[in-house]
Every structure is written in C-alpha cells, then in structure tokens.
Amino acid sequence: MNYAGIIITLAWRNLWRNHRRTLIMVAAISVGAWAMIFMTSLMRGMVNDMLRDGIRVLPGHVQVHHAAYRDDPSVNNLLAMTAGEVSAAMTAAGIERFTARVRVPAIISSERESRGITFVGVDPRQEALLDAIGSAIVEGEALSGPDDKGVIIGQKLADKLDTRVGKRVVVMSQDPDNEVADRGFRVVGLYAANLAVQEETYAFAGREIVQAMLRIGDGVSEVAVSGDDYRDVSQLLAQVSALMDEQDEVLPWQELDAYLGTMLGVMDGFVLIWVIVIFLALSFGLVNTLVMAVFERVREIGLMLALGMRPSSILAQIIVESILLLVIGLSVGNALAFASIVPLQDGIDISIVAEGMEMFGASSVLYPELQMNDVVLANIVVLLLGFLASLSPAWRASRYEPVEAITKV
Amino acid sequence: MSAVRCIDLCKTYRQGDQDIKALDHVSLEIAAKGFVCLSAPSGGGKTTLLNAIGGLDIPDSGEVWVAGQRIDQLSKGALASLRLQQIGFVFQAYNLIPVLSARENVEFVMQVQGVSKDGRREKSTAILKEVGLAGLEDRRPAEMSGGQQQRVAVARAIVSKPALVLADEPTANLDSKTSDELMELFVELNEHHGTTFVIATHDRRVMGYAKRLIKMLDGRIVDDINQRAA
Known part of the structure; x- marks a missing residue:
C-alpha cells in the first residue's frame, strides 16, 4: 500500500502540474467519450427503430410457415395446424404472446384505383398482445375481433386509393382451387407506420372473414410468437419448434428478414469501429501529453531511480497518470453524454431529411437509445487502448539510466 | 569491515572524438564512520567515483565493494535495492521532487522502503526539526x-x-553561512550516528570539515591526507 500510495500520489500531482495541458487533454477525452456514446446512442436508436418497425409490421420474434410459403406465399401453402389447434398447443405450453394469421397476396380496389397488397387476416386480440399495427390507428377504429367485417388500411394506401374511413373497397385474391375469391369490405380504420411503404403494403381484416373469403376453413398461413428480447430468441425458437408440425418451417426473425438481421450484426461491429476510430484520434493527444510529461521530468525520474525506486515503479507511475487522465476524461464525457441523451428521449425530429431516411427504412423521428453495453464498451476500449498507448512513454521513462537522467539539462 | 572499497577502477567516457579517462586505476578504502572529501577540479573524476560507489554508474573494470558486498556486478534491481536500503544521496541540484512537500520528500525513501505511515511521520518530524x-x-x-x-x-x-551518505557538491548552490550550517550538520551526524560520509567537492571550506581528504586529478588519486593527524 505504501508503494501504491506514493505512485498514485506522484501520478496525481504530476497530472496537475501543468494543469492547462491536463485540462485540454481532459476536454479532448471528454468530447471524444461524449461523441462515442452520444453518436452510438443515435445510431443504435435509429437501427433499433428500423428493426422494431421491421418486426412490428407483422410482429413475431419467431414465425412459423409452410416450408414452401416463403417462395410462394399463396393460399395453397397453409400450415399443417389450424388456428384452433395452434391456439390450443400454445396455451398448453404456457405461451401467451402468439397469433395465427392468414396472409396472402391480393388486389384492393376502391371506386377509382387498384393496388397490389399483402392481405392479412388477424385476430386483433392476439395481435394486441404482440403490440401489433392495430395500436397505431390514427383514424376510425381498430378491428374488434376475428369476425369483424371491416378492413384497416394504411394512410398512404388510402391516399393512393383515394378512399377514406367509411368507404367500401373490394379485396380480390385466389382460393385453393385457383378460383377468384373476393369480397367487399368497409374501411373502418387507418393506421400510421414510420415507413410509407408499410402503409401502402399491408391491409388487415378479421381472420375468420378472410378464411371464409378464401374458403380455407380454419387454416392459417403464419403463426407469430414474441418473447421478451428480440435479440435473443434461441430459447423461444426451440420451444415453438417443439410444438409445431415437423413439415412446417420455424424461423427467427433474423432469418425471415436477412436485411434486418444483418443490420443488427453490422451495427454491433460499427459501434466498435466507431469507438476505436475516435480513440485513435485521441491517442495522438494522449501519447503526446505523456511524452511531454516524461520529457519534462527526466531529472526527477533519474532522482527517484537514484534514490532506489525500481524502474517498474516508474513505469507504473506513468501508466497510472495516463489512467487517471482517462478516467477523469471518461467520467466527464459519460456525464455529458447522459446529460445530452436523457432530454432527447422524446425523439429528435429529422423530418427535414425524412424521405432520405425512409429509403433505408428509418423513421423521421430519431430516438437516442442509451445501451449500457455500448457505454461499457466505449469506456473499456478507451481505458484498454489508453493503457496500451501509455506503455511506450512509460517504458522509455523506466529505462533511463539514473546517472544520465539526473544530469540531463 | 570497510564501508567502501574500490579496487583498480577504470572508467572511460567518449566525448566527441576523444576518450576521457574519468577513472584511471583508482583504488581506495574508506572505513566505517569515515568522513571523507574527494577533491578535484572539474572533470577530475570525483563525481564518477562517487557514482561508482553509489551504484549509479558501472566502472569499465575493477571492483566496488559497499558494506562488504561487491556491487559492480549487481543487476539494476539489486542496485536499486542497495541504494534504497544502505546509501543516502545528496546531489548538487534538482535534489527534491517538486510535487511533494518537504515532509513528503523526506518520507519518500521510507515510503518506498515500506515504513508505516506513523513511523514515517515520527521520523520525518524529528529529522526536519534536527x-x-x-x-x-x-x-x-x-x-x-x-x-x-x-x-x-x-x-x-x-x-x-543509511550506513553511507554520498554527497556531490552539496554546498555548490549555498551561501557560506548556509554551507557551514550544513557541514556542521554532517559532522554531527557522523559523530553521533556513525554515518560514513563521502563528499565530492572543490570547496575548500567543505574540505576543512573532513577527517580525510582525497585529491584527484585526471581520474587518478594524487593525494590522500588524514586531516585529523595533520
């Protein structure tokens, strides 16, 4: 403790010997740490927003389809189990957040326009448990049950069709015998989504009504199950796989949407690269500060060696000085980052560039998302690389010959 | 047992194109409780000899013994330990660590030695008073x-x-009054604590305090005077 005490005392006091230089370096580290954490939280918020939206359009961390459904999402590729059988199996297994859907390509027509859409028959009560699209109704009302005879469409689709709540539309698809299956629906509600393309693509109706229209009995084309954390669905995947028919395909959302899954992996890698790039910029200042600090103290270092301090203690002293500098800078930087992120929790309006953002799936409001693992990563990277950067000047200081150092002019 | 024994020490420095013989076959023995002054003009070799005795510089040849231990072949770590435990140094200038107070500077060596806080405080208070x-x-x-x-x-x-104190021009930056006070302190410590002093100087006033005066020139001992006998 004696030895550690004198090393820490010397490191701390030497740090403040040239307080202007130290404060400049602390400011640089603080701004660097702030930039690392703040920018990471913005990017994380944007990507997570994209991921959640991607999952939320048709929610489900794990989804089950007929093995051929992904290549041919037609009414012929229904699951082996009916909606009733799925419900019974899930309930028996204690899974609460699930839904069974009918999902087919269709054409929707108003009095004036027609559009190709994905037509989804849902049970609104089950979808609500998954925080589904029905929660984003902005006009009219949500579907009341699987036997609701209305349809919900996106605002953009309503604009394209030149229709509105209360008006009738016709949805046309095919039944299993490839015969035309159609039905008139009254628009009961409009929903909003972050992405215009979602609003234009998906239309929702009661599952039983859609099943009747398509003449598929209680058949469904998709079962979606949600867990607690979309990042880790392995356990849920195994549980659902055990319940479903072997012929059907049970997949996590990352595989169902390779773009989103890859984006999550890319984001993690990007955060690390971002942190390292900022640190590299900082490291020049850090190494320069330490080299100058050592250079100014050659005689003192020689004196301490002459008095019997071991070279390893000189090494430790310079490293501790560097770590103290980094810890102060990081503390201020972390505080600044928290102070600037917390007030922005309600979102940053970036609608001025919304169209560009939508092109790659981001919304016009950015919600910074502070994740502790990003904060920890930034701090650990800075401390670890800072430690490595300080090794060279520290090593040089510890290698001085006392008799030469003490006479250095 | 001798406090210091040097046997046939040689040390050559390269300065530009010239080789400078800082120590030229120097042999010397200093008894425990000795009070010795090394006197030489600038470049005469006294600081090099002092550094060799203190383990700060390694001679090209010859042997250095301190307190019965040969030190010219010790590792850096062992030399650091020897300096820490057995030798006290007073340099001409830049003697103190600027970021530490007077007490902390005095306690520095003890702290590195591992002396407890209370022990350090007690000893530093007493010595600063002294x-x-x-x-x-x-x-x-x-x-x-x-x-x-x-x-x-x-x-x-x-x-x-420490058994041995090595001082290199300790009065070079001091006025005569302060120099006298310092030398009187050295004498007192030598007589009352039995500390061996080896002082490199070209200050005649300082030489006057020594029991033994060793004169050097061009890296060689040219005279060795027992001043008490004289």
Missing part, C-alpha cells in the same frame, strides 16, 4: 530557499539511517 526546518514541513520545494531545499535533501538522505 535540520532546522520545523514548521516548514508542508512547504513545496518552490516555496523554500536553496539552503532549505538542501537541508530537506540531507534530511531525506539520513532519515532512514
């Missing part, structure tokens, strides 16, 4: 005069009671 710096314990070097700084350096050199 060198006439009571009341100045918390001053940093920049807040003290040259003489006061040198006293702190002396206090640090002797506080852990």
